[in-house]
Amino acid sequence: MKIKALVMDMDGTLYDQEGVKRVTAATISRTKEYLRRKDMASRLPRAVIEETIDAIDRSGQTSRYIHAISKRFGVGYRRFDDYVNKDDPRKLGIKRDERLIALLLSLSKRYRIVVFTNSPDIWAGKVIRALGIGHIVGRNMVTNNMMKGYLKPSPQAFNTMLRLTRLKKNEIIFMDDNIDNVNAARALGIRSIRVVNNGRSSRNSIYSILKRMQYKGRDGNR
Numbered sequence: 001m002k003i004k005a006l007v008m009d010m011d012g013t014l015y016d017q018e019g020v021k022r023v024t025a026a027t028i029s030r031t032k033e034y035l036r037r038k039d040m041a042s043r044l045p046r047a048v049i050e051e052t053i054d055a056i057d058r059s060g061q062t063s064r065y066i067h068a069i070s071k072r073f074g075v076g077y078r079r080f081d082d083y084v085n086k087d088d089p090r091k092l093g094i095k096r097d098e099r100l101i102a103l104l105l106s107l108s109k110r111y112r113i114v115v116f117t118n119s120p121d122i123w124a125g126k127v128i129r130a131l132g133i134g135h136i137v138g139r140n141m142v143t144n145n146m147m148k149g150y151l152k153p154s155p156q157a158f159n160t161m162l163r164l165t166r167l168k169k170n171e172i173i174f175m176d177d178n179i180d181n182v183n184a185a186r187a188l189g190i191r192s193i194r195v196v197n198n199g200r201s202s203r204n205s206i207y208s209i210l211k212r213m214q215y216k217g218r219d220g221n222r
């Protein structure tokens with residue numbers, strides 16, 4: 001079966017792990033800021049706010065707790081998302097990446113380039129633009145907001161992505177830095193590559209993978 005699309009995770013795949021650390025730290029501090037705002041105090045019991053902040057500090061995770069609060073108290077998730085993701089990715093070191101642009105531009109002549117991320121669309125759009133690949137990805141993005149609560153690595157997330165992009169699982173190559181996501185995709189029979197963007201040059205950095213794919217595609221993908 002001919003490969004039609006490269007389906008790529010975003011955070012930690014299209015930019016490096018150092019960037020991910022900065023983004024995670026910013027997300028946690030923005031989330032706590034939001035929970036401590038005056039308007040939240042009038043809508044949520046103080047104990048819930050403090051418990052949530054505690055849970056966020058312990059786990060390093062934010063969105064599942066905010067989802068829970070939104071459901072329980074009817075606080076809009078969208079407004080929370082807008083607030084937490086208001087930072088400019090460029091201020092967190094996510095910058096225009098000429099090497100990535102050139103590789104994806106060349107591969108986009110043969111493959112559709114799809115971004116498949118657990119991040120919300122507001123953040124994903126900003127990151128894609130900051131990296132300079134907005135024109136290459138276009139509308140081929142599957143984000144948190146489209147996955148109805150089933151995020152990667154759940155099989156439902158992969159099925160949603162396939163449905164929305166109208167691709168079959170044997171028509172794509174999936175790339176992600178998260179091993180659980182890669183294993184989940186493989187379990188579904190999706191060809192997958194684990195990306196390692198840890199700052200050292202690696203055979204499995206996104207640059208090396210895309211570069212190998214350029215050559216492979218020339219003869220091996222008919």
Ligand SMILES: [Mg+2]
Nearest residue numbers: 009011012177
């Ligand atoms: Mg990732």
